[in-house]
Amino acid sequence: MIRSGELPDxxxxxxxxxxxxxxxxxxxxxxxxxxxxxxxxxxxxxSGNVSESAFKNASYEDWDFYNILKSKEEKQKDKKKSEVEAFKKLMGGK
Structure with missing residues (x-):
């Protein structure tokens, strides 16, 4: 039903x-x-000013400034990995 003032589309x-x-x-x-x-x-x-190792290691994820390109699972995995590294550093390990 079309009311007055409405268009059919x-x-x-x-x-x-x-x-x-x-x-x-x-x-x-x-x-x-x-x-x-x-x-x-x-x-x-x-760019011609990039070393070969930087060229090979570069990824679009390096430019994820808002941290929204990774899934929740990847973020949790990265967080857990950084926590383990921080704990090892705190305990004097490498």
């Missing part, structure tokens, strides 16, 4: 907005960060 517009708000928009920060990281990695690797 408005329900389709609302459906499209629902899909955008529900599925696309929440990941936009992740997508933008991934795009930025890949671009920076490409610029670094295309």
């Amino acid at each position: 408005e329900p389709d517009l609302f459906d499209a907005l629902y899909v955008f708000d529900t599925f696309i928009e929440p990941t936009s920060a992740h997508i933008q960060q991934l795009r930025f990281a890949v671009l920076c990695d490409l610029i670094l690797k295309s």
